[in-house]
Amino acid sequence: MISFDPKSPVPLYKQFENYIIAQIRKGIYKPGKALPSISDFDRSVDIGRVTIVKTMAELVKDGYAVPVQGKGHFVTELGKKPLIAVIAPFNTVFMQIYVHLAAGTRNAADVTDARVQLSSSEENEKIFINAIEEFINIKGAKYFILTPPISKGLYCSTKIINKLRNLIRTKKINIVIIDREMPDDFNTINQDLLAGNMMLLQKAFEKGFKKVLFLDHLMKQIIEDNRTLADEIKHISIKQFKNLEIVFMEQSNVEKDIQIIKTGNFDAIFTHDI
Numbered sequence: 001m002i003s004f005d006p007k008s009p010v011p012l013y014k015q016f017e018n019y020i021i022a023q024i025r026k027g028i029y030k031p032g033k034a035l036p037s038i039s040d041f042d043r044s045v046d047i048g049r050v051t052i053v054k055t056m057a058e059l060v061k062d063g064y065a066v067p068v069q070g071k072g073h074f075v076t077e078l079g080k081k082p083l084i085a086v087i088a089p090f091n092t093v094f095m096q097i098y099v100h101l102a103a104g105t106r107n108a109a110d111v112t113d114a115r116v117q118l119s120s121s122e123e124n125e126k127i128f129i130n131a132i133e134e135f136i137n138i139k140g141a142k143y144f145i146l147t148p149p150i151s152k153g154l155y156c157s158t159k160i161i162n163k164l165r166n167l168i169r170t171k172k173i174n175i176v177i178i179d180r181e182m183p184d185d186f187n188t189i190n191q192d193l194l195a196g197n198m199m200l201l202q203k204a205f206e207k208g209f210k211k212v213l214f215l216d217h218l219m220k221q222i223i224e225d226n227r228t229l230a231d232e233i234k235h236i237s238i239k240q241f242k243n244l245e246i247v248f249m250e251q252s253n254v255e256k257d258i259q260i261i262k263t264g265n266f267d268a269i270f271t272h273d274i
Contacts, residue, residue, distance in 0.1 A: 012051050013051045016051065021064055025141075035059075038072075062078075081115050082112075083115050087131050087135075089121050089123045091122050117139070121147070125149050125160060142174060154181045156181075211264070212247070214246070
């Protein structure tokens, strides 16, 4: 007997649809073959015939099944398309960066005939893990593009790292980590840091800010990796953001840093973990 959560904000018919889609992705229900009849589902699922009928209509609407008069509902090819799950902190100050990431993923998926679904982690470990497990267990996803919550700097907690390793091993999923420092056994990609910082400066300029600070733990490693980045930011800012003063602080100790921040009259302070 399949069980569902009647207290969930997700309607029962949608929970059942997600279950059937996951079964299609797992190959339990194959393209070109008939799904169990409404009567068969009614005997195995305790959600009521009306809800089951609604589920079948949703499967047709979403393209996973087609009705055939007198024969039932047949699985389409849509379920064979790989599902790519993008889980990132969309509801943060860096939302625009991850919106571009999602758009780029969709463009790439179109070429490979895959599907993309998004979920926001909100920089919360529990929400992040729940989102991954939902994509695996309910939606049948095997491919993930992830920007996990961070515990310090750009580093994830040991809990997140161990959880991801376990999922890769037990669920046979494929993961790419975006914009996070991870152990060498993970596939990682860093987005364009210059573009990200220019986006922050553009926002500051639009708000009429006069003076902004880049903290050392944001800029020092970036500058070491690309010595011209700070100069490039300053050069572009002179052309695009007149009257916006940009300060790069060489971090020495916490007390001195706090004093600089308190007396510097900064309109904005940018850090990696903002």
